[in-house]
Amino acid sequence: MAESSTSTVENKSTKDSTMGNGKQGHAPTSHSKLTTDHGNTSIADTVVAKIAGLAAREIPGVQAMGGGMSRKMGQLRSLVPGNGDGLSRGVSVEVGEREAAVDLDLVTWYGQSIVEVSDAVRSNVIERIEAMTGLKTVEVNINVDDVHVQGDDDDDDDDSESRVQ
Secondary structure (H helix, E strand, O other): OHHHHHHHHHHHHEEEEEOOOOOEEEEEOOOOOOEEOOEEOOOOHHHHHHHHHHHHHOOOOEEEEOOHHHHHHHHHHHOOOOOOOOOOOOEEEEEOOOEEEEEEEEEEEOOOOHHHHHHHHHHHHHHHHHHHHOOEEEEEEEEEEEEEOOOOOOOOOOOOOOOOO
């Protein structure tokens, strides 16, 4: 009796099928890799946001994450000990049981193709989230807030004289 109920549970989580190579295998169904016969795994939104932020930063052409105000506030927060590492700055996520959706705010370098950078960021974020969490990433929305010009930092010390005294 216990075996048939176990079999029923297994049939709900996987479906036997014949693969293209003729071998018997398991075709994925709507159940998540995070739910097994042995228990459930839940992943916090902050974990997915951190993965997305790191994945976006891996792409050449991404100068910074977050809008202007977000970056300024992040600089202030980084001065407070124990106040986080800012890896999820510019990232908001919505995480369900099996899926995740990501919104990114980023700054690109002047001269980079925004379309190419966005495509590369989107692909890398999807790949990293799905590989590390098993969650299907249903969308990655990217908002390019600024284009950074080399030498145009607010923090740069400008040796030129002020026009006013």
